[in-house]
Amino acid sequence: MNKEQLPYVGFLGFDVFGTVVDWRSGIARASEGFLSKHGLDVDPYDFADEWRALYEPSMQAVRAGERPWVPLTVLNRENLETVLSRHGADFAGITNTELVDLNRGWERLDPWPDAVEGMRRLKKRFPIGPLSNGDIxxxxxxxxxxALPWDVITGAEITKSYKPVLGTYLGSARAVGLEPAQVAMVAAHNQDMQAAQAAGLRSIFILRPHEHGPQQATDLTATGKYDIVAESLIEAADALGCK
Structure with missing residues (x-):
């Protein structure tokens, strides 16, 4: 692969949670003090996993038309309260300010070690931004x-749909003034890759075998035929000739 790879692509749209940032460690860190303060006997990493496990079901209710579109921040807050209830949290002793701050843990996640450098290098050739289920x-x-060097934010909020609905990819391409084939989806999830391909986008798969911790059993390999498969965003930048 070289700088001629993906010659007609004019935008790289990134999945964010898991591909660019380490949500599991960040949410465990954000939760630890809260759980201790309120006497909740649950491991912070288990708490992060439980919270994240409600992510897809809550979005599916929107995809299926069972409820109107709402931003992911709203779904995350509802899911947070569900998980806390499971563990017997005393909401009378928890302030709304505390819940808002904990929910904002999703906005304070560390990038994977290769992410910022890789994105900065890719940005030398391509405009970049999230094509994410996260809200603006x-x-x-x-x-x-x-310190993620976005040029623009696309994805769920501008399309009022959640991936892998094809309209999320198509509407994001329209928003940056490009045809689907002029956009490449960058993601660590095969479902995301395959939906993007079905929408006509190009595909860059990044391996993140520790997104879900040491026992991860999904997305350990590329299960489709993608334009690029890389072990890091730096490797993807190398493949695309972005120095």
Whole structure:
């Protein structure tokens, strides 16, 4: 692969949670003090996993038309309260300010070690930005926290749909003034890759075998035929001739 790879692509749209940032460690860190303060006997990493496990089901209710579109921040807050209830949290002793701050843990996640350098190198050739289920405010705040060099924010909020609905990819391409084949999806999840391909986008798969911790059993390999498969964003930049 060289600088001629993906010659007609004019935008790289990034999945963010898991591909660019380490959500599991960040949410465990954000939760630890809260759980201790309120006497909740749950491991912070288990708490992060439980919270994240509600991510897809809550979005599916929107995809299925069972409820109107709402930003991911709203779904995350509802899911947070569900997980806390499971563990017997006393909501009478928890302030709304505490819940808001804990929910904002999704905006304070560290990038994977290769992410910022890789994205900066890719940005030399391509405009870049999230094509994420995260809402605009969340992506803005996360970008500033993690020094992510977005050019623009696309994804769920501008399309009022959640991936892997094809309209999320197509609407994001329209928003940056490009045809689907002129956009490449960058993601660590095969489902995301395959949906993007179905929408006509190009595909860059990044291996993140520790996104879900040491027992991860999904997305350990590329299960489709993608334009680029790389072990890091730095490796993807190398493949695309971005020095």
């Amino acid at each position: 405010a969340g992506m803005l705040n996360l970008g500033r926290f993690a």
